[in-house]
Amino acid sequence: MIAAWCHQQLLAPFSFEGCCHRTVFELWLEFILIPTLKPGQTLVLDNATFHKGGRIAELVEAAQCRLLYLPPYSPDLNKIEKC
Known part of the structure; x- marks a missing residue:
């Protein structure tokens, strides 16, 4: 499952096998999460390898949002880990 966490609410949950x-992350971002975002919002990601590269920055910037990566090894800052 992939999801986002915003204002104490789970957003854009997506369940898949494997x-x-x-x-998978780019498809979720483009077709499920980004349509729910408002310009100016910040997308905070951890340092999973699939969160970097590819079209991720391009998709987020096209939605007029910002991309911010957490420091390495900081699950205490990753709110979705507490869901």
Whole structure:
């Protein structure tokens, strides 16, 4: 499952079978999460390898949103880990 967390609410949940990789993440980002975002919002990601590279920055910037990565090894800052 992939989801976002915003204002104490789970957003854009997406359930799939198998492992998450960049292709799955980019499809979720483009077709499920980004349509729910408002310009100016910040997308905070951890440092999973599939969160970096590919079209991720391009998709987020096209939605007029910002992209911010958490420091390495900081699950205490990753709110979705507490869901």
